[in-house]
Amino acid sequence: MDFGVYVHVPFCRRQCAYCTFFTLPRPEREAEMSRFLDAVWVEWQLRVKPRLDRGHCLRTLYLGGGTPSDLPPRALGTFLQRLGASVPAGLKALEEVTVECNPESATPPTLDRLRAGGVGRISLGVQSVHPEDLRRLGRRATPRQIEAALDAVAARFPTWNADLILGIPGSNERRLLAALDVLAARRAPHLSLYCLELPRARAEIVGDPQTEASEAAKTTLYELASHWLSEHGYEHYEISNAALPGHAARHNTAYWAGREYVGLGPGAHSFEGQTRRANRADLGHYVAALNSGSEPPAQRQQLSAAERWRESVLLGLRRRRGVDLDELGLQAQQAWIEALCRQGLAELQGSRLWLLPRGWLVMDSIVLQMVTAAEERPARLTSGSRPRYIRPSSR
Ligand code: SF4
Known part of the structure; x- marks a missing residue:
């Protein structure tokens, strides 16, 4: 059984204006961060080590947050050493x-x-390389720091990713192309492009309605970026991700492929085959539980067959490889599928259907069509409630 591990480090020096992740101000005292890492290590022993002992294969490890790179160097070094010693052949032997x-x-x-x-x-x-965009987002880095960081990363790591945000209020196509050019100059192996979700963004971003990025503006930016990616040799392999050949993200691809992962840390999510689990987003309770040797408080949801079907659709359509209609119990020869292909939103080969970038822009309505088609074939939904459409997170 293959699996991945995600570690959520919640600390940030400053809260960015648009952030929707579980984050906390970075503690002044290093000892507090060391205590947090000690607790994660206990959670690893409770939830990851038993899998390793049973012979399950840990393929990928991802430290996210938050800002894991801002942890005290010695404490982070000790933490990585502990994890490495617990994995057969060490961290360097993992796929990613x-x-x-x-x-x-x-x-x-x-x-x-x-x-x-x-x-x-x-x-x-990265998010942007324009000072006004960075100011609006509440980012701390200057364009000069960003370029220095890109150079430092590119000189040391054979594969790496840069995040960009599309649709920053007041931004424009010129600024997006400038950011893409800065990344192209370093031959960035992987790019993640996220549309700013204004309804969830903070008031200071949307404060000036004159500058709010419209859906039409975001569509233009997305299409521009998608065109730029194909011109520069990137495969746009997922709704928000593109890579040069051989550089697709393995950890995140495992999420989209429906493989199991264990999320450690407060607020971290896990997928355990039939069950989704979310650790409570509360640092105090998290550390206290693990200090007493117990698993941290968490919510669990057992997925019904209908929910698993819906997740297969949502995750599959996000990816360039798409979905297998036979596996989903759907017929390929249907008028709505032919219409999608005619309109340049999707392609069909045999029973495999995948969305094109223009289709990703209207993925919500395509998923609805697929759910409606499934409801007309109820025998394939073996149990549970009828599939309900949910909007996928872009991140
Ligand atoms: S650095 Fe990332 S995790 Fe931290 S506040 Fe900003 S967006 Fe959120």
């Missing part, structure tokens, strides 16, 4: 070990330490 970094913490000494600790991939939160 990624750490998320913000540009201001992606300094040469930090990156060197991460590499020595077994980290093979960096995911850098």
Whole structure:
């Protein structure tokens, strides 16, 4: 049984204006962060080690957050060493070990330490290279720091990712192309492009209605980016992700393929085959439970067959490889599928259907069509409630 591990490090030096992740101000005292890492290590022993002992194969490790690269270097080094000692052949033998970094913490000494600790991939939160965009997002890094971080990462890691945000209020196509050019100059192996979700963004971003990015503006930016990616040799292999050949993200691809993963840390999510689990987003309760040797408080949801079917559709359509209609119990020869292909939104080969970038822009309505088609064939939904459409997270 293959699986991945995600570690959620909740600390950030400053809360970005648009952030919807579970984060906390980075503690002043390093001892508090060491206590947190000690608790994660206990959770690893309770939830990961038994799998390793049963012979399950840990393929990928991802440290996200938060800003894991901002942890005290010695404490982070000890933590990585502990994990490495617990994995057969160490962290370097895993398929992928990624750490998320913000540009201001992606300094040469930090990156060197991460590499020595077994980290093979960096995911850098660039978001934009324009000072006004960065100010609006509440980012700390300056364009100069971003370029220095990109150079430092590119010089040390054979594979890495840069995150960009589309649809920043007041931004425009010129600024997006400038950011893409900065990344192309470093031959960035992997890019993640997320549309800013304004309804969930904070008031200071949307404060000026004149500058709010419209859906039409976001569509234009997405299509521009998608065109740029194909012109520059990237495969747009998932709704928000593109990679040069051989650089697709393995950890995240396992999420989209429906493989199991164990999420450690407060607020971290896990998928255990038939069950989804979410650790409670509460650092105090998290550390207290693990200090007493118990698993942290968590919510669990057993997935019905209908829910698993719906997840297969949502996750499959996000990916360039799409879905197998036979496996979903749907017929390929249907008028609505032919219409999607005619309109340049999707392609069909045999029973495999995948969305094109223009189709990803209207994925919500395509999923609805698929659910409606499934409801007309209820025999394939073996149990549970009828599939309900949910909007997939872009991140
Ligand atoms: S650095 Fe990332 S996790 Fe931290 S506040 Fe900003 S967006 Fe959120």
